[in-house]
Amino acid sequence: MAIERRKSKRSVCNECRVRNTDVSPKRLYPCQLCEGWFCEYHLTPKLVYIRDLRSVIKDPKWRLFVEKEIKRDDGHPCMPYTRYKIKEIELEEHAEQELMTKLLSPPKRVRKSRDTQCFIATAVYGTQFAREVGILKNFRDLILTKSLAGRVFINAYYIISPLIVHIISKSCFIKSIIRNFMIKPLLHKLKEKMVV
Numbered sequence: 001m002a003i004e005r006r007k008s009k010r011s012v013c014n015e016c017r018v019r020n021t022d023v024s025p026k027r028l029y030p031c032q033l034c035e036g037w038f039c040e041y042h043l044t045p046k047l048v049y050i051r052d053l054r055s056v057i058k059d060p061k062w063r064l065f066v067e068k069e070i071k072r073d074d075g076h077p078c079m080p081y082t083r084y085k086i087k088e089i090e091l092e093e094h095a096e097q098e099l100m101t102k103l104l105s106p107p108k109r110v111r112k113s114r115d116t117q118c119f120i121a122t123a124v125y126g127t128q129f130a131r132e133v134g135i136l137k138n139f140r141d142l143i144l145t146k147s148l149a150g151r152v153f154i155n156a157y158y159i160i161s162p163l164i165v166h167i168i169s170k171s172c173f174i175k176s177i178i179r180n181f182m183i184k185p186l187l188h189k190l191k192e193k194m195v196v
Contacts, residue, residue: 015042015076033080045078046070047085062089119161123169124179132187139190 008027015038016022028037033045047069069085118140121133144150168174 009037011037013037013039013042015039019073031076031078033084034076034078036076036078038076041074042076044075045081046072046075048077048079048082062093119157119165120168120178121183123165124175124183132183135187135190136183 008029010025011028012023013026013028014036016024016026026039028039029043030037031043031045047066049070117128118133118136121130121136122128125133127133140154144154168178
């Protein structure tokens with residue numbers, strides 16, 4: 001299999017000239033985003049410093065990322081890359097806000113009906129009418145729905161449990177592990193606290 005040769009030309013890299021006052025000709029390659037030509041060291045795109053960039057970013061982890069990017073010595077400032085990263089940051093912040101809103105809101109399924117399934121326990125015991133499933137439903141309805149932490153747990157459970165059920169439904173071994181090492185100890189703790 002032949003290795004694809006990259007398009008290149010021999011000239012002075014603008015980033016080397018501006019940053020290092022190096023005017024020696026080098027092999028230059030085109031940036032796929034901004035179509036500028038750069039040496040191998042400066043070919044990687046990085047953020048262009050925009051005055052309002054720090055005000056756009058509210059999340060501290062992204063702010064640290066931006067400050068780290070700006071201080072990078074390698075790479076070249078690339079406007080298309082910067083626009084892409086800003087949009088990525090905005091989308092990620094929006095997704096996190098939606099998830100938090102969803103987790104903190106009262107669970108819709110519990111409000112509508114007390115017969116909402118306990119997906120994992122039902123999958124492990126094979127029926128929603130198992131005594132253990134009923135105990136867990138009562139715990140959810142009578143205890144967990146009363147607190148914010150409980151409602152967050154219930155919402156998170158409804159988000160991830162279908163995936164877990166899909167995985168455990170394929171294996172009797174995993175079902176027995178969950179039954180013996182998760183559900184039974186939980187039921188035992190509930191009995192100790194007189195919840196059941």
